[in-house]
Amino acid sequence: MxxxxxxxxxxxPWAALKEFTAARIALGRTGTAEPLQAMLQFRLAHANARDAVYAVFDQQRLLQELRSLQQAVFVLHTQAAGRSEYLQYPHRGRRLLAKAADELKSFNSTSYDICLVLADGLSATAINNHAIPVLKLLLPLFEKYGLSLAPICLVQEGRVAIGDECGSLLRARLVAVLIGERPGLSSPDSLGVYLTYQPVPGLTDESRNCISNIRPEGLNYTAAAEKICSLIRESLRLQLSGVGLKDNTTALPGNEEHG
Amino acid sequence: MAYRYTIQHHTYTFDTLTTLLAKASPFRSGDALAGLAAADYKERVAAQLALADVPLRNFLLEPVIPYEQDEVTRLIIDSHDAAAFAPVAHFTTGQFRDWLLSDEADTVTLRKLAPGVTPEMVAAVSKLMRNQDLISVARKCEVITRFRNTLGLKGRLSVRLQPNHPTDDPKGIAASIVDGLLYGSGDAVIGINPATDSPAHVLTLLHMLDAIIERFKIPTQSCILSHVTTSLQLVQQKAPLDLVFQSIGGTEKTNKSFGINLALLQEAWEAVLSLQRGSLGNNVMYFETGQGSSLSANAHEGVDQQTCEARAYAVARKFSPLLVNTVVGFIGPEYLFDGKQIIRAALEDHFCGKLLGLPMGVDVCYTNHAEADQDDMDNLLTLLGVAGCNYIMGIPGADDIMLNYQSTSFHDALYVRKVLGLKPAPEFEQWLVKQGIMNEGGTLLPVEEKHKLLQLINQ
Known part of the structure; x- marks a missing residue:
């Protein structure tokens, strides 16, 4: 027999709930442990994320796309010579190389409403994948509201605070840094945006507002562009950014998307 | 005042207590980044030998950041309980280490001592201790807190259910909550890190969690980990807010970088107490900390990162929190480079917090730019279980899809409870048994397809 x-x-018996989230729910178990397949899938995702940290900024293509959007661009480098230095000495990713700073100084900016910075951060993949689609929606909004934009700064080995130096040298009232966020297992290419009113080197987190998880599976491009623009307008109107600037007006679009 | 130690005719000099503490600290990348670490192994041990001879009283006389300059120092000095300190007041730091490990220093003795020790004293003694010392002493401490259940009892390990979602989608969050509850997690708190700190949005999430806890009569509390100013605004609107959350640091400047100060925390504490939502107790604050936050904000004032971290616990202790956890591996490799450093830091933080009388939990975690993986987390989780950690995080599959880091999973919590014979908070344990999720022996049961928690979504 x-x-x-x-x-x-x-x-x-709740695998159907996976429809609502990318979280690793309903994995099942053997004893108290995760089943082997779930464990190996996790390990594969970790491998992807590790590789994203070491991904390279796709400079040629980004430059081409920015030019086709009629944007002037500065290509700048921070004081971090490479990835390894960037990871171990964060402050070097917060300051421009003297040569880069000189380039911005000699531009002799008269003043702008906004300075946009694209920085690789911890995932160049995020900038490579999402920066241009977001800008394509964001730039027309700036135009619509009559906001002037400085030449875009494309910064290699850059951290969030690099925006302070760029924005300050370009005499911008506000800087918005688009940066690759720390890669997660399910999101090796998540884009973050940090807004700082009256940028000047030396500012810390309480002076900024952050919009995170910009990618098609997270905060989608349209919603992100609208949110960035509305926060920028509010910041310029109230003449502040950071914890004093509350985002009372906009709701996240998640409910409609998934529910 | 300068501190000296001579080894083989070479005299090492440490100009201040602050320098001595920094040089005595076990190596970590953050102290090297700040330029505070010992130059080599031998200098580090020389510093530890010198530190062992420093009387505990010196830490009251020589603050690492001047009293006039820093409100955290003022808090530490002004709130020091001399009577509680008396039994150890005659010790050097080295004698304090030996005494802490002695049988005389039992659970009750350590509880009474807590208000008498300062962050600098516990940080100093931790630097002289091996990992097993940190575990042995922490295990003797018991810090119990209450809101709708009882957390921190010996033989118990609780879990913060962390159902984060990248866009705060209510159904996505609910799915993770159901998953976690059916795996026996959620007794410490059901706590969401919101994707965006918008008051209107946080309010929606608060109502959602309140409704779930109410509907299923879950003996636990909820928290949306928004900025304290957002919570304060919502408390004033009489939102169903159980706990006020805030990230805190160990220097006034660090807290400024978080947009807070002691007065603001006091205001929020008093406001949320007035809501009187706890059924068993009045511990209403939830704090998160982590080594490296002060350096990260350029606010460390020349103090090593572990001592800064311990000072953050002085801030926490002022507000009798329900929960405090160090998010130890979240900050990144520039502060804690690899699994070894993360594990050491977590054991230090847990030890220091417990000795100061805090209900310490640990977010056993790492990021993808750190040299660490799940094996390191298994090691740390097991060590913390042995050390008597109050709670850990529970995240579906250990993968936080909002904050982009790896912590511990619901499975991990089951593992550590099983291998060490630990149970959930008693009220929550009873609820799990009643719901048919767990049996009285602590073993998870197969879930029926028609389990009522599964009706939470799709009704």
Missing amino acids: KEIQKPIVQTD
Whole structure:
């Protein structure tokens, strides 16, 4: 007589809920442990994220796309010579190389409403994938509201605070830094935007507002562009940014998207 | 005043207590980044030998950041309980280490001592201790707090259910909550890191969590980890807010970088107490900390990152929190480079917090730019279980899809409870048994397809 083999892994009867989230729910278990397949999938995702940290800024293509959007661009480098230095000495990613700073100084900016900075951060993949689609929606909004834009700064080995130096040298009233966020297992290419009113080197987190998780599976491009623009307008109107600037007007679009 | 130690005719000099503490600290990348670390192994041990001879009283006389300059120092000095300090007042730091490990220093003795020790004293003694010392002493401490259940009892390990979602989608969050509850997590708190700090949005999430806890009569509390000013605004609107959350640091400047100060925390504390939503107790604050935050904000004032971290616990302790956890591996490799440094830092933080009388939990975690992986987290989780950690995080599959880092999973919590014989908070344990999620022996049961928690979504 043939014996029916009992499954080793205990499955969870709520796998249908995976429809609502990318979180690793309903994995099932064997004893208290995750089933092997779930464990190996996790390990694969970690490998992807590790590789994203070391991904390279796709400079040629970004430059081409920015030019086709009729944007003047500065290509700048921070004081961090490479990834390894960037990871171990964060302050070097917050200041421009003297040569880069000189370039911005000699531009002799008269003043702008906004300075946009694209920085690789911890995932160049995020900038490579999402910066241009967001700008394509954001730039027309700036035009619509009559906001003037400085030449875009494309910064290699850059951290959030690099925007302070760029914005200050270009005499911008506000800087918006688009930067690759720390890669997660499910999101090796998440884009963040940090807004700072009256940027000047030396500012810290309480002076900024952040919009995070910009990518098609997170905060989508349209919603992100609208949110960035509305926060910028509010910041310029109230003449402040950071914890004093509350985002009371806009709701996140998540409910409609998934529900 | 200068501190000296001579090894083989070479005299090492440490100009201040602050320098001595920094040089005595076990190596970590953050102190090297700040230029505070010992130059080599030998200088580090020389500093530890010198530190062992420093009387505990010196830490009251020589603050690492001047009293006039820093409100955290003022808090530490002004709130020091001399009577509680008396039993150890005659010790050097080295004698304090030996005494802490002695049988005389039992649970009750350590509880009474807590208000008498300062962050600098516990940071100093931790620098002289091996990992097993940190575990042994922390295990003797018991810090119990209450809101709708009882947290921190010996033999118990609680879990913060962390159902984060990248766009705060209510159904996405609910799915993770169901997953976590059915895996026995959520007794410490159901706590969401919101994707955006918008008051209107946080309010929606608060109502959602309140409704779930109410509907299923779950003996736990909720928290949206928004900025304290957002919570304060919502408390004033009489929102269903159980706990006020805030990230805190160990220097006035660090807290300024978080947009807070002691007066603001006091205001929020008093406001949320007035809501009187706790059924068993009045611990209403939830704080997060982590080594490296002060350096990250350029606000460390020349103090090493572990001592800064311990000072943050003085801020926490002023407000009798329900929960405090160090988010130890979140900050990144420039502060804690690899698994070894993360594990050491977590054991220090847990030890220091417990000795100061705080209900310490640890976010056993790492980021993808750190040299660490799940094996390191397994090691740390097991060590913390042995050390008597109050709570850990529970995240589906250990993968936080909003904050982009790896912590511990619901499975991990089951593992550590099982191998060490630890149970959830008693009220929550009873609820799990009643719901048919767990049996009385603590083993998870297969979930029926028609389990009522599964009706939370799709009704």
